[in-house]
Structures are given as structure tokens and as C-alpha cells.
Amino acid sequence: MSFPDASIDYRQHPECYRIGHGERGVFHVQPYKDELLPLWAIRNEADARQAVRDLSARFRGYRERGDFVGMDMTRKYLQMGYTRARRYARYPGGRKRDATGRQRRPGNADAEKARIAEHYRSALDRLRGDKVYQQAKREYQRRLRSARG
Incomplete structure (x- = not known):
């Protein structure tokens, strides 16, 4: 089975969920x-x-x-808010490449987007530091490891 699979109800089948890195699954995990x-x-x-x-x-x-x-997917949405806002804060229009395809140099393109990124980062840090979330994550990873054998 590949992850993410938009046909799976991950609330009904949480064992199919993969934590993964970054924002993977934000547009598919139902x-x-x-x-x-x-x-x-x-x-x-x-x-x-x-x-x-x-x-x-x-x-x-x-x-x-x-x-x-649900907790981990919320983390991913907060992380996506941070990373997308940072991109817009550093690159005009959020584009890392110019019209010719060459990499742009990062700068300070949008101060409001930088503030938005900080709002998301603060919430993301609070979520990651939440003791209940940390324990649930460890327990989920333990169950997944034991299910694999």
C-alpha cells in the first residue's frame, strides 16, 4: 500500500497512516x-x-x-503555513526561480508574510512541545513497529 491513499478513511484506519517528513499527505489524508x-x-x-x-x-x-x-495532520498544516509563508517572505510572489528558470536569491520580499510565518511557527512549536502529542506519537510509532514484526 502506498501512502497517502485518498480512498482510505484514516480515522477509521489509523494504522494505514504514516507520519513521514514535512507536509506529506496534507492534500490526500481523509x-x-x-x-x-x-x-x-x-x-x-x-x-x-x-x-x-x-x-x-x-x-x-x-x-x-x-x-x-488528527493531531499529526494539524501539525502538518501548521508546518505548511510556516513554510509557505516563509517562501513568500523571501521570494517575490513566492517563486524561487525567475522567468528563465534560474534560481533567485532569497531576500526580504514581504514583511507581512514573514510575520505570518512567525504566527505559524509559534503554534507549530507549541504543538510539537505538547506532552500529550509527544506521548501519542511515541505510542503510535511503537505500535507500528510491533505490527511490522
Whole structure:
């Protein structure tokens, strides 16, 4: 089985979920994609602040239900907010390459996007430091290792 598979309901089959690196699965892991993507925004600082609040509230709900996949997917959306906003903060229009395909030099293209990135980074750091999340992650990894034999 390959991950992510958009045909799987990962709430019903959390054993199919893979933590992975970075933001892998944000657009495919259901039903979390449908729950989290509408909350995510980096258009402007006000929208991003609201998005961070909404995603953080959703994380707390997943944590209360003991839903590790939901907690980890929320981490991925916060991480995506940080990385995308940083890209826009450093490159005009968020494009790393110019019209000829050559790599642009990073700079300070958008101060508002830099502030947005910091909002996401702060929330991401809080989530990663959450003791319940850390324990759930260790337990999930332990179960996965033991299931593989």
C-alpha cells in the first residue's frame, strides 16, 4: 500500500497512516484534509491569525479524543503555513526561480508574510512541545513497529 491513499478513511484506519517528513499527505489524508484545509490561510495576517487559532482549536479537539492522526495532520498544516509563508517572505510572489528558470536569491520580499510565518511557527512549536502529542506519537510509532514484526 502506498501512502497517502485518498480512498482510505484514516480515522477509521489509523494504522494505514504514516507520519513521514514535512507536509506529506496534507492534500490526500481523509477526512482530515476536508476538516483542516478550509481553516488554513496565509492570504494576509488577519486571516492567518484566525487560521492559527482555528487549527490550534482543532488540534485540542483531536487531542481530547486521543486522535493521533488528527493531531499529526494539524501539525502538518501548521508546518505548511510556516513554510509557505516563509517562501513568500523571501521570494517575490513566492517563486524561487525567475522567468528563465534560474534560481533567485532569497531576500526580504514581504514583511507581512514573514510575520505570518512567525504566527505559524509559534503554534507549530507549541504543538510539537505538547506532552500529550509527544506521548501519542511515541505510542503510535511503537505500535507500528510491533505490527511490522
